[in-house]
Amino acid sequence: MTTYVARRLALAVVVVAGVVLLTFVIAHAVPGNPAASWAGPHASPAQVAAASKYLGLDRPLPVQITRYFAGIFTGNWGVSIHTHQSVLSNIATAAPASLELVIAALIIALAVGVPAGLASARRPGRPADQAIRAGSILGVSMPIFWMALILQLVFAQRLHVLPVAGEYSPNLLFTNPLTKVTGFPVLDALFTGNWPMLGSTLTHLILPAVVVAAYPAGLISRMVRAQILDTVGETHVQMARALGLPERDVFGRYLMKLAWSPVSAAIALVFGYSLVNTFLVESIFDWPGLGSYAVASIGTLDTPAILGVTLFVAIAYVIANLIVDIVQAVIDPRIRLR
Amino acid sequence: MIEVPEAPAPAPSPAPVAAQRTRGWLRSNPLLAVGGAMSALIVIVAVLAPLIAPDPGDAGSATHPFDVLKPPSAQHWFGTDQVGRDILSRVIYGARISPLVALFVLLIACAIGIPLGIAAGYFGGWLDDVIMRLTDIVLAFPALLLALALAALLPPSMTSLTIAISATWWPWYVRLIRGQAASVAGRPYIESCRALGISRRRIIFRHILPNAITPLIVQVSLDVGGVILTASALSFLGLGAQDPTPDWGLMVSEGQTYFTTDWWVVTFPGLAILITAFAFNLLGDGLRDLLDPRRVILR
Numbered sequence A: 001m002t003t004y005v006a007r008r009l010a011l012a013v014v015v016v017a018g019v020v021l022l023t024f025v026i027a028h029a030v031p032g033n034p035a036a037s038w039a040g041p042h043a044s045p046a047q048v049a050a051a052s053k054y055l056g057l058d059r060p061l062p063v064q065i066t067r068y069f070a071g072i073f074t075g076n077w078g079v080s081i082h083t084h085q086s087v088l089s090n091i092a093t094a095a096p097a098s099l100e101l102v103i104a105a106l107i108i109a110l111a112v113g114v115p116a117g118l119a120s121a122r123r124p125g126r127p128a129d130q131a132i133r134a135g136s137i138l139g140v141s142m143p144i145f146w147m148a149l150i151l152q153l154v155f156a157q158r159l160h161v162l163p164v165a166g167e168y169s170p171n172l173l174f175t176n177p178l179t180k181v182t183g184f185p186v187l188d189a190l191f192t193g194n195w196p197m198l199g200s201t202l203t204h205l206i207l208p209a210v211v212v213a214a215y216p217a218g219l220i221s222r223m224v225r226a227q228i229l230d231t232v233g234e235t236h237v238q239m240a241r242a243l244g245l246p247e248r249d250v251f252g253r254y255l256m257k258l259a260w261s262p263v264s265a266a267i268a269l270v271f272g273y274s275l276v277n278t279f280l281v282e283s284i285f286d287w288p289g290l291g292s293y294a295v296a297s298i299g300t301l302d303t304p305a306i307l308g309v310t311l312f313v314a315i316a317y318v319i320a321n322l323i324v325d326i327v328q329a330v331i332d333p334r335i336r337l338r
Numbered sequence B: 001m002i003e004v005p006e007a008p009a010p011a012p013s014p015a016p017v018a019a020q021r022t023r024g025w026l027r028s029n030p031l032l033a034v035g036g037a038m039s040a041l042i043v044i045v046a047v048l049a050p051l052i053a054p055d056p057g058d059a060g061s062a063t064h065p066f067d068v069l070k071p072p073s074a075q076h077w078f079g080t081d082q083v084g085r086d087i088l089s090r091v092i093y094g095a096r097i098s099p100l101v102a103l104f105v106l107l108i109a110c111a112i113g114i115p116l117g118i119a120a121g122y123f124g125g126w127l128d129d130v131i132m133r134l135t136d137i138v139l140a141f142p143a144l145l146l147a148l149a150l151a152a153l154l155p156p157s158m159t160s161l162t163i164a165i166s167a168t169w170w171p172w173y174v175r176l177i178r179g180q181a182a183s184v185a186g187r188p189y190i191e192s193c194r195a196l197g198i199s200r201r202r203i204i205f206r207h208i209l210p211n212a213i214t215p216l217i218v219q220v221s222l223d224v225g226g227v228i229l230t231a232s233a234l235s236f237l238g239l240g241a242q243d244p245t246p247d248w249g250l251m252v253s254e255g256q257t258y259f260t261t262d263w264w265v266v267t268f269p270g271l272a273i274l275i276t277a278f279a280f281n282l283l284g285d286g287l288r289d290l291l292d293p294r295r296v297i298l299r
Helices: A001-030 A036-041 A045-054 A060-073 A087-121 A127-140 A144-157 A186-192 A195-231 A235-241 A247-285 A290-299 A304-329 A333-337 B012-030 B030-047 B086-094 B098-123 B125-140 B143-153 B158-185 B188-195 B200-236 B247-260 B264-291 B292-296
Strands: none
Touching: A001 A060, A001 A304, A001 B143, A036 A045, A060 B125, A060 B143, A087 A127, A087 A186, A087 A195, A087 A235, A087 A247, A087 A290, A087 A304, A127 A195, A127 B030, A144 A195, A144 A247, A144 A290, A144 B200, A144 B247, A144 B264, A186 B012, A186 B188, A195 A247, A235 A247, A247 B143, A290 A304, A290 B143, A290 B188, A333 B125, A333 B292, B030 B098, B030 B264, B086 B247, B086 B264, B098 B125, B098 B158, B143 B158, B143 B200, B158 B200, B158 B247, B188 B200, B200 B247, B247 B264
16 A cells, blocks of 8 residues: 555656646747846846846756756745746635635535436436436536626626625625635635625635536536446346345445546546636636636746646646545555556 | 249348448437537538628628627627627637637647557557656646646747647547557457568558547547637637637637627627537547447447
8 A cells, every 4th residue: 555655656746847847848938038027117138137137047947947846845936927926925825715616616516416427327328318418518518718707697797696706795804804714715704603704705606616517517427427337237236236225225325336436536637627727717706716816927928927826736636636546545455456 | 823933032232221220329329419410510610601601701800880799680690799790700700710720639639649659559668658658747737727838828829729739639649549559469460460571560550550540530529529618718818819810719708898788799609619519529429339339238
């Protein structure tokens, strides 16, 4: 078990290093002078040169890369050209909002996708199955930036049942200010017993989370269906049926047990995917997360910030995969032997 | 009366049988039929755009200051946009943009993926290790992020968009082809080909590649929808097509400003993205069911 984890960990480090190297090389192949944009439009050549020195851009590329790698571990992820702040502190401020959104979306996706997949696999080929399959394909075909706009128009602007944008109602900051404990507004409101704020954060979360959930929900329902149809003929299932167990138990306990392993792998995959998908949704819902930060950095060609966000997402993605690998190995001992 | 010997029943010609079998499949697989029909319709619309579009000129930089943001009507079925162009015409011409990007991206992905996959799967050894670790690294990125980073750093255009998406898409094809090649390379008939002194080139083209064609077709049809979604997402962020191009993602992005009052500006181009991605995903999913023999047995 320990060797298995160590091996996965080593691979994860190689992958993150590769990702950073790749982004670094791409970022530096681009024409443009970050030092000049950092110094401002009216800076003198001497000031630009000083800025270049301050940002470390005067060194040869291999030295810059080495310094960047060293900085990753010491918490120095560079300085944003746009905000002039440390990229790591910008990311630390923005990340909780995005993570909250993605986790809420994945909970919705599981709550919808697993029952849908089970219902679909119950009678393959029947109208209910066809409808659920069409629905899940519709979910993975959704241009989510468009879905965000449509839901916002219908539920917030026309029906007025949900808030338009933001993480919570700003007026509440005067009556029930949010105490920062974890940085995740929903959790902070919950832990401090701030009920009006909790209600506000949850209603604000619904629309963006549903939008981000569209793709994972479709994917999970397809995976559950495929996995169950693959194992439905196996002997242990026939055994369970022969013992006269109700179909509900056969599906819920015996078949789903085998489906959890690929489904959890899929969750790790869509975690990273959804984290990037928030980039498209956050600006629409005015959500103060990584996506808004990334889109702003792309707009201003803020290379250290783009690098930082890429690094963060890659690390989050690799950690999610690692956790799933370990959880799978714990659930299913066969995997450890591979 | 002389009995005429009964003519032997005419052997069923293969064509009707095949047609019947196809019809049977479509009946048990209606999603494939719907997806195929929709995809075909989209391709026809794209090809015949100049004949179908009511105002072909509006696909470009035409301006009609007196028709700005008109709601859908008999004259403009989908309404008009912020400079008075007919949205229906632009949506129809849009069928020529993102599906074409998807075509180029998948061609590039195959052009990179097939040779690398064969090299890794057929020859194996250190080459296999190097190629597969490289694809692992690229695949560790969520595709949209790498495309986003690349597209952000290249000057915004359809070419940059195509390059950026291709750069994220090829590793899937390396994996696919490698798996197929590796599974065939060890079989006895390949061994005997080698023993017969058949050239490596001929083994690859006559025996390895044909085995990979079916999964390749399925993968390509499954990926069209994904590439279209990625391309329109990048265009939505302003990293792809630029103004007069009637790209759907760009139209959604441009219509955002007027959306709360003029819903049609965003609704129809976005619906076009959804329907196109849905059509190709249905087609790909149905083809996979049809061509994957394991699934057939289970049915």
